[in-house]
Amino acid sequence: MLDPGELVAPALLKIDVQGHEYEALEGAAGVLAGFEQVVVEVSFVELYEGQKLAGDVTALLHDAGFALAGVFNLRRARSGACLQADFLFERGGGGD
Structure with a gap:
């Protein structure tokens, strides 16, 4: 288990866990x-039963004091619809 005291800023957390990011x-x-930064696939x-979507993840991180700073690796369906992306917070x- 990660101990918060062991982190040396600046630190980045990357999460991509197939629909369980929230x-x-x-x-x-x-x-x-x-x-200081979080990169999360949204x-x-x-795509996975019961998964939370981009808005839910964004709200959770906003409440934790993070702001959306970038969108990368946008993936689309053949129809052109947006499916997934990596969000940088x-x-x-946030954290009002």
Whole structure:
């Protein structure tokens, strides 16, 4: 298990866990304060049963004090619809 005291800033957390990113972030609540940036894969449509979508993940990280700073690796369906992307969040936004 990661001890928050072992983190040396600046630190980046990368999460890509096949539709369970929201739950992983909830479980990491105790260590998020040790990170300056978080990169998380988000989905715009439900690809896995019951998964939380981009808006849910964004709200969770906003409440934890992070702001969306970039969108990368946008993946689209053949129809052109947006499916997934990697979102970069940086500390300093949210947490009202």
